[in-house]
Amino acid sequence: VESDAEAAHAAQTSTVISKLQKIYKSKVLPFEKRYNYPYFFSPHLTDSEFLSKPQVMLVGQYSVGKTTFIKYLLGRSFPGQRIGPEPTTDRFTVVINGPEERTIPGNALSVHPSVPYRGLERFGVNFLNRFEGSVMPSSVLQKISLIDTPGILAGEKQRLERGYDFTEVVKWFAERADLIIVLFDAHKLDISDELKNAIDALKGHDEKIRCILNKADQIDRQRLMRVYGALLWSMGKVISTPEVLKVYVGSFWSEPLQNQENKELFEAEENDLMNDLRQLPKQSAVRKINELVKRIRKARVLGYIISHLRSQMPSMMGKEKKQKQLIEDLPNQFRSCMKKYNLASGDFPDLEMFKEKLRECKFSEFKTLSTSLMSDLDKVLSKDIPALMDALPNENDSAEVLNMKFAA
Amino acid sequence: VESDAEAAHAAQTSTVISKLQKIYKSKVLPFEKRYNYPYFFSPHLTDSEFLSKPQVMLVGQYSVGKTTFIKYLLGRSFPGQRIGPEPTTDRFTVVINGPEERTIPGNALSVHPSVPYRGLERFGVNFLNRFEGSVMPSSVLQKISLIDTPGILAGEKQRLERGYDFTEVVKWFAERADLIIVLFDAHKLDISDELKNAIDALKGHDEKIRCILNKADQIDRQRLMRVYGALLWSMGKVISTPEVLKVYVGSFWSEPLQNQENKELFEAEENDLMNDLRQLPKQSAVRKINELVKRIRKARVLGYIISHLRSQMPSMMGKEKKQKQLIEDLPNQFRSCMKKYNLASGDFPDLEMFKEKLRECKFSEFKTLSTSLMSDLDKVLSKDIPALMDALPNENDSAEVLNMKFAA
Ligand SMILES: Nc1ncnc2c1ncn2[C@@H]1O[C@H](COP(=O)(O)OP(=O)(O)OP(=O)(O)O)[C@@H](O)[C@H]1O
Ligand SMILES: Nc1ncnc2c1ncn2[C@@H]1O[C@H](COP(=O)(O)OP(=O)(O)OP(=O)(O)O)[C@@H](O)[C@H]1O
Numbered sequence: 001v002e003s004d005a006e007a008a009h010a011a012q013t014s015t016v017i018s019k020l021q022k023i024y025k026s027k028v029l030p031f032e033k034r035y036n037y038p039y040f041f042s043p044h045l046t047d048s049e050f051l052s053k054p055q056v057m058l059v060g061q062y063s064v065g066k067t068t069f070i071k072y073l074l075g076r077s078f079p080g081q082r083i084g085p086e087p088t089t090d091r092f093t094v095v096i097n098g099p100e101e102r103t104i105p106g107n108a109l110s111v112h113p114s115v116p117y118r119g120l121e122r123f124g125v126n127f128l129n130r131f132e133g134s135v136m137p138s139s140v141l142q143k144i145s146l147i148d149t150p151g152i153l154a155g156e157k158q159r160l161e162r163g164y165d166f167t168e169v170v171k172w173f174a175e176r177a178d179l180i181i182v183l184f185d186a187h188k189l190d191i192s193d194e195l196k197n198a199i200d201a202l203k204g205h206d207e208k209i210r211c212i213l214n215k216a217d218q219i220d221r222q223r224l225m226r227v228y229g230a231l232l233w234s235m236g237k238v239i240s241t242p243e244v245l246k247v248y249v250g251s252f253w254s255e256p257l258q259n260q261e262n263k264e265l266f267e268a269e270e271n272d273l274m275n276d277l278r279q280l281p282k283q284s285a286v287r288k289i290n291e292l293v294k295r296i297r298k299a300r301v302l303g304y305i306i307s308h309l310r311s312q313m314p315s316m317m318g319k320e321k322k323q324k325q326l327i328e329d330l331p332n333q334f335r336s337c338m339k340k341y342n343l344a345s346g347d348f349p350d351l352e353m354f355k356e357k358l359r360e361c362k363f364s365e366f367k368t369l370s371t372s373l374m375s376d377l378d379k380v381l382s383k384d385i386p387a388l389m390d391a392l393p394n395e396n397d398s399a400e401v402l403n404m405k406f407a408a
Numbered sequence: 409v410e411s412d413a414e415a416a417h418a419a420q421t422s423t424v425i426s427k428l429q430k431i432y433k434s435k436v437l438p439f440e441k442r443y444n445y446p447y448f449f450s451p452h453l454t455d456s457e458f459l460s461k462p463q464v465m466l467v468g469q470y471s472v473g474k475t476t477f478i479k480y481l482l483g484r485s486f487p488g489q490r491i492g493p494e495p496t497t498d499r500f501t502v503v504i505n506g507p508e509e510r511t512i513p514g515n516a517l518s519v520h521p522s523v524p525y526r527g528l529e530r531f532g533v534n535f536l537n538r539f540e541g542s543v544m545p546s547s548v549l550q551k552i553s554l555i556d557t558p559g560i561l562a563g564e565k566q567r568l569e570r571g572y573d574f575t576e577v578v579k580w581f582a583e584r585a586d587l588i589i590v591l592f593d594a595h596k597l598d599i600s601d602e603l604k605n606a607i608d609a610l611k612g613h614d615e616k617i618r619c620i621l622n623k624a625d626q627i628d629r630q631r632l633m634r635v636y637g638a639l640l641w642s643m644g645k646v647i648s649t650p651e652v653l654k655v656y657v658g659s660f661w662s663e664p665l666q667n668q669e670n671k672e673l674f675e676a677e678e679n680d681l682m683n684d685l686r687q688l689p690k691q692s693a694v695r696k697i698n699e700l701v702k703r704i705r706k707a708r709v710l711g712y713i714i715s716h717l718r719s720q721m722p723s724m725m726g727k728e729k730k731q732k733q734l735i736e737d738l739p740n741q742f743r744s745c746m747k748k749y750n751l752a753s754g755d756f757p758d759l760e761m762f763k764e765k766l767r768e769c770k771f772s773e774f775k776t777l778s779t780s781l782m783s784d785l786d787k788v789l790s791k792d793i794p795a796l797m798d799a800l801p802n803e804n805d806s807a808e809v810l811n812m813k814f815a816a
């Protein structure tokens with residue numbers, strides 16, 4: 001059940017995102033183009049990167065109920081879904097919203113412009129054959145996308161049976177996910193080395209991780225406490241945050257509980273989890289803003305370095321020699337830029353990588369400093385972004401306050 | 409309620425211990441005396457060290473219910489007991505069995521021959537004034553002794569308000585305890601830095617540590633799960649064993665539960681804890697045997713070294729010079745002993761400490777190798793001790809089997 005305030009939140013959040021996109025296109029993209037940002041760092045942002053829904057990835061050993069959880073969340077089966085007692089799901093499946101039910105093969109999905117999966121090409125055709133889109137109309141999928149993954153197998157099997165690097169793929173998705181849910185079977189908890197490896201693949205994303213202790217209705221209360229404690233004990237050793245990992249306990253499917261004694265607990269837990277999921281769209285907006293800020297700071301420094309190098313090039317003779325000298329002298333060049341423009345050292349690119357890249361360039365073709373583009377960029381950081389942050393819905397905002405913000 | 413088998417277990421265990429004591433006195437002590445073991449290592453073992461009950465130490469922040477737990481376990485108040493909402497217990501209290509109720513001041517208690525607290529003298533009179541014995545007749549205290557401790561205070565207070573090194577005292581007891589119970593208040597769980605320090609003081613005794621999450625009836629089931637999880641999460645980070653820490657959840661006093669919903673869980677937990685305590689006498693026997701074995705191995709090596717050094721002394725002239733040379737050459741002396749008598753390097757004393765000690769000795773007064781004493785000692789390790797281990801009661805032994813073993 002969605003309240004007025006929630007609906008207003010959602011509308012507000014998507015307005016913020018589309019404003020962010022406009023800012024990028026009008027003020028950041030021209031700057032990125034002038035100084036060839038993609039050559040030095042990463043491709044220009046596409047629409048799909050702004051418009052993509054928050055992504056929730058499900059991971060865990062086989063048969064813990066990942067696929068069943070998605071089905072439960074959606075209220076019905078999704079195209080291509082396979083549920084069963086053996087290791088069942090054999091592919092990474094992104095479950096996304098769309099007008100009609102269908103599956104999209106991985107090769108096609110990765111190049112589709114409206115979804116942000118282009119980067120998966122690097123894992124090769126073996127992986128893309130095990131990658132699939134599952135499209136269906138769903139009110140849940142209007143807010144978030146879900147990523148189902150194959151169950152984690154024991155170490156050797158993992159490597160032999162899959163034709164691609166499972167852990168690297170999980171890492172790729174983890175970086176882009178807004179939430180990572182690790183499922184466990186309370187009935188046969190097994191925090192094996194392999195799962196620890198998978199959790200290592202989630203390193204650096206500790207704050208995105210939640211756990212589900214599933215099938216918890218199959219054991220009695222005391223055993224449940226022990227299993228729950230054992231899970232937190234072990235996870236505490238591999239996850240470094242001091243903040244306690246959230247573990248939701250319950251049985252996430254539509255069948256009746258096998259053991260009723262924890263019914264109320266499970267209901268409260270499910271409630272909490274759903275609230276957690278409901279926060280995602282807003283958090284996702286904050287994350288997108290943050291990432292754009294990081295990107296702009298890098299672009300700004302790039303602009304200063306490039307134009308600084310350019311400004312020292314002779315107009316006629318000895319270009320090649322000068323260019324070599326400048327590359328040799330790059331640490332000093334960085335330092336003078338830092339002083340002259342008052343830049344943060346943390347925003348500078350890796351020296352060696354940058355040297356490599358520069359060797360393939362012609363400095364004389366570099367663009368000069370554009371004070372107007374630079375001041376546009378500065379304004380984005382000092383004015384536009386803070387305004388967007390203010391416009392983001394606040395937990396406590398009522399529908400009316402939101403509408404006011406929205407109108408502003 | 410004590411079963412026949414349990415009573416037989418207890419009798420069997422104490423028989424084993426008194427046999428151990430006899431072995432020590434007849435075969436180990438003469439050896440220790442011949443080679444002056446106390447000078448190089450630690451005092452001869454006293455009767456109290458054999459006969460002392462398994463010790464259970466209670467630690468935790470103030471007001472978590474340590475003193476109340478002891479009262480609950482004993483079924484009634486103990487002499488000198490103080491319970492209250494402020495930081496209440498201001499001393500280390502050992503609660504021990506005795507024919508009539510009384511307290512014994514710390515200074516007297518530390519020198520009392522029937523209890524193993526002599527070593528506490530090192531913490532000075534400031535500590536001994538805050539040390540007390542509480543004696544009462546109790547069936548529980550016939551099996552174990554309990555150590556109540558002052559609540560752990562916040563860092564600065566700890567140092568300023570106590571006139572002794574609290575952490576070092578905790579360490580001293582931890583080394584000698586058979587079980588260390590760390591109590592927490594479920595109602596206001598606070599795993600502060602100070603408590604972490606205290607837990608650091610318990611380092612190296614991880615396998616002795618149990619936790620009690622007390623007053624658990626004051627919160628609802630979902631909060632209890634969270635608190636329990638948070639406790640294991642945090643403890644997992646400070647305790648290094650992979651084996652999950654045992655945490656017993658409940659309300660350990662005789663008042664009725666405030667919240668009945670977890671009644672059965674708490675009963676099951678209390679049962680488990682009592683079983684854990686019931687195992688102590690037997691475990692304690694194993695621990696005593698183990699420690700004696702370690703001691704004998706050290707004594708054996710000491711005997712070989714001392715007699716080896718003695719054997720190289722001139723009978724008339726140049727004693728001092730030779731002694732200096734031997735000390736200089738101690739690493740080689742160790743090596744030749746190791747080869748000659750086939751000794752394990754791990755049983756050798758610390759080289760520097762040993763050199764220091766030797767400088768104060770007259771090698772010419774050292775005793776020669778006594779093959780009869782040495783062969784007695786070897787027999788203790790190869791025959792007597794294994795026989796004692798076999799005689800220890802087994803979990804699954806019935807009363808009859810135990811009586812047979814006992815008779816043997
Ligand atoms: N909450 C639950 N309680 C009991 N059984 C469940 C629950 N959820 C799923 N199951 C059962 O567990 C089995 C595995 O379910 P499912 O296929 O969803 O797991 P999975 O984690 O997706 O496994 P895989 O990694 O092999 O794809 C199925 O038989 C399913 O019916
Ligand atoms: N299981 C329980 N449930 C509720 N209250 C309890 C429980 N056990 C003890 N209390 C109350 O908590 C307070 C502190 O108890 P107690 O003095 O036993 O704690 P303590 O850990 O020994 O404290 P200190 O470190 O100050 O000696 C007392 O008021 C006591 O009645």
Ligand SMILES: [Mg+2]
Pocket residue numbers: 066067068082083088089148149150151
């Ligand atoms: Mg599956």
Ligand SMILES: [Mg+2]
Pocket residue numbers: 474475476490491496497556557558559
């Ligand atoms: Mg007390």
